[in-house]
Amino acid sequence: MKIKPFLTEQFFSLYEFTATHMLASSDCETTTVAELLNLSGGSLEDFGSLKLGYTESQGHPEYRRLVSETYENVSVDDVVILTSPVEGIYLTMQTLLEPGDEVVALSPAYDALHHVADHLCGKFQAWDLVPTEAGWKIDLEQLKSLVNSKTKLIIVNFPHNPSGFQPTIGDFEQLIEVARANDCWLFCDEIYRGLETEFKGKPAIPSAADIYDKAIVLNGLSKTYGLPGLRAGWLVIRDKQIREELIGWKHYTTICPAAPTEYLAIQALSVGEKLAERSRTLVQSNLVACTEFMQRQRPLFQWRPPTAGSTALVEIDFAHLAKRSTETFDNATDYCHHLAKNYGVLLLPGACLGCEDKFVRIGLGRAGFQTALAAWEATLPTAAVPLAN
Template sequence: MHIPPFATEVYFAQYEFTTPHILCASDCETLSIAELLALAGADPAELLDLRLGYTESQGNPALRAAAAALYTGVAPGDVVMLGAPEEGIYLTMRALLEPGDPVVVLTPAYDSLLNLAEHVSGRVNRWPIRPTPGGWALDLDNLERLVAPGTRLVVVNFPHNPTGYLPTLDEFDALIDIVARRGAWLLCDEMYRGLERDPVDRLPSAADRYERAIVLAGLSKTHGLPGLRAGWLIIRDPATRDALINWKHYTTICPPAPSEALAAVALRAHEPLAGRSRALIAANLERAAGFFARWPELFDWRPPRAGSVALVGLNRPSATAYCHMLAREAGVLLLPGSCLGYDDQSVRFGFGRAAFAAALAHYERHLEAGR
């Protein structure tokens, strides 16, 4: 069965490992195993003793308990460890949707949140986030119209990739109320939770707000550990959880043992890892704000409220053509908004990497040379 190209990953596969100056990464700066162990105060012998047999399909119980402890009302039994965060999106769509089931997806969206819903149900209504001067807004009246009786699933992602939007608590509760009144499921992708500019703005997890929420979380973004491929879903309903785990038997069966062991270490250092990422983003956002103020004719800057990325207006006929040219000619990588289903006059910037300042300075020299 046909599925569209995963435009974001196709683009990164082409450029990520050959372009020296990355300005659009969504993950935060990573660290070595030795650095991770030191940060968590863990003994390397723990890892050397690890046996490399199959692991439990639902995930290691101690690791599930550590993940559950990040929420207020979640039990270890509600957690399903994944082979990768990305797998959680696939499994959720497979477990919840039949062809023809109505789905509503917040757009623009990380490709699989939209494409897999379309692939499995074939009946997706998009709920576009609205640009405002200098920011973004949710159109809850539109959501009220889009979520009809019989809507099976609503898909959202906060903090949002690519806009960096974060609703207020009132907006978040109003959104959940709309979904709950229709009895729909809510897939809330919380991969960037913990990266709020101001921690007082951190939303409660949807898992702690709504019984029929399925929450996706993981260590790739906030914790800077995408190479671990560690992620989990929270699913309260046992029948849905079992159906999802059955799909998992067809994909990865169980999480990789070394990743589970390192994920358990990382969760012991949850706060220092998240704090390290937030500090990097804050410093890089300051640099970015200065940069965008110097290039108002080229960019329309909308600062993110949370997360590691922002979607920025680009005053060029085609952002796609511009980004390919920039990667080839200047060794600078930006992501065209079109990859994420947005218009072709926008680019995604990512602020979580340690080399952001040097990459931005390189890009600015390139812009000045062409002035």
């Protein structure tokens, strides 16, 4: 049986490294090795003297210690270092799921969060994020109707890619209670943690790892910390048996983390707050520009401003777009290919992530965002294109 295609990666592989105007990415602006070491007080000379032998399968103890300190209630032993964040999704699903198991997953979602579980389990059910006029919300009643004592695993991602939604603390605690009441595992992907539009010194909701024993939490340095090329990620697993079984799966994928990545990840975590603050500042200023753009363009787009993360979903009114463009589109996928091929403007079709094909994902974390937004706006003449008789 074949796994479903990873549509986001397939789409990116067509344009990611050639499009001039990147508006689709979920990661925040990155840095160079030299800049990172400069910030952390490390030196290129020390980095150069690193030996390139095998490393510890569970990860370097200092790396795990720095990770554990980003939680309230997590020990060094609870942390498993990965060779990339996405690897943690594969390893967790392989460890937990068997044919016949029931899984409930927040939808839409980053492709891997759905497809690996769907491929392995017996019954996969989507728990739909609900669009409202003002934003997005979760429907806890729907969750309660989907989860029962046969549910093995609930999969969520907060802050959420692609919508930029994050629940209130009250709703998050209720979600955990649903998992607890049904004694199921909760996979909480927190890779955008710390990116909040109104950040007040610490994330507004706790990490699931700190408040639920059966939570498995994914995080890494790709998004909030702007270092996707490091391929640095980790899982927090407080259950010893599951952790050991997962490391057993890891022996079949990557065995151990890459030594240069571990070295640089330790440097990055030692200045993690500075890197995260840099990303937040950029996302916040890009969000202001994006909100103004959406207001100028009303009613072409319906805008639901994100409250956290580095992405948002834009809903397109295709009837209105037909009046503003010389070409007609009836779905977001065709529109995204058109913008990428003809204008070098890259937006991600929401359909890649399981959205209705009238949404595009916009990424708010890059330095060139405002120039790219202007390039998109230039493709939308302000006066309506006269309709042909």
